[in-house]
Amino acid sequence: MDSPVTTRLSEQLREKIEESIVTGAYAPGTRLEEIDLAEMHGVSRTPIREALIQLEAVGFISKRPRKGWEVTAIPAPRLCEMFDVMAEMEAMCGRLAARRATDVEQRRIRLTHQACQRAKEANDPAEYYRLNEVFHLAIYDASHNAFLIEQASALHRRLRPYRRLQLRVRNRMHTSFNEHEAIVQAIEAGQGDVASDLLRAHVVVQGERFTDLVSSLESLVSPKLSVVA
Structure with a gap:
């Protein structure tokens, strides 16, 4: 079970990534690599993965087979x-x-x-x-x-x-x-x-x-x- 600290960290990371999507820094179609995001934010991959799962749940990103996470492009x-x-x-x-x-x-x-x-x-x-x-x-x-x-x-x-x-x-x-x-x-x-x-x-x-x-x-x-x- 995740600790409150880990949960809060994943929420903070989700907000940061979401803001990058909102502002257009991560345009539709952009691939998001867990390891690169972890290095960018100075954290392990676990909270990054949790943040990405949260973003997938609300439709901001999707997980493609053999391609990883991708910013959703809505027709x-x-x-x-x-x-x-x-x-x-x-x-x-x-x-x-x-x-x-x-x-x-x-x-x-x-x-x-x-x-x-x-x-x-x-x-x-x-x-x-x-x-x-x-x-x-x-x-x-x-x-x-x-x-x-x-x-x-x-x-x-x-x-x-x-x-x-x-x-x-x-x-x-x-x-x-x-x-x-x-x-x-x-x-x-x-x-x-x-x-x-x-x-x-x-x-x-x-x-x-x-x-x-x-x-x-x-x-x-x-x-x-x-x-x-």
Whole structure:
């Protein structure tokens, strides 16, 4: 049985590797070698293997026969299906949050939104993305539906690299912030249907946003598979 120290180390390593995937440092198709990662992080292969198993469980990587671990490349149509489901989950969270959010939860959503504004004005996409995630999770929590929170959070985590990619598109950060403002106002006003519609439109990937996402994905993929060393 793993000790708490070993478990925590594997979780820290998972977060580091996941962040490299999220930021595009490990593009789809990149091979991840246990021994190289262990040397890179100054640890044994055991916590690295555990971290990779955790990443496989949420779909970030997969294990290929005779090829080892590989960063998962999701086909664009499949990715859009996942965003469709995410949009519906967020729409439900918004509708329930507008009905159920406490004053404290409404204030948390508003304060997080204001923090996003500061990141936007500082032209800091990385910080905006981090706060954007906090903003959405605050809306999930305000839904007061534990099962919905669990499922929405899991899918949000799975889509993290791709939601982050969208902020690279020109003016998307500013557009995202303006959409957030309308969502916050609807939640504060108790307008469930409005909040639902706004969140659905905010998350779903269609039309030009589909083209932009595919373009961003293509820019990340190397001409040939690389090995993390």
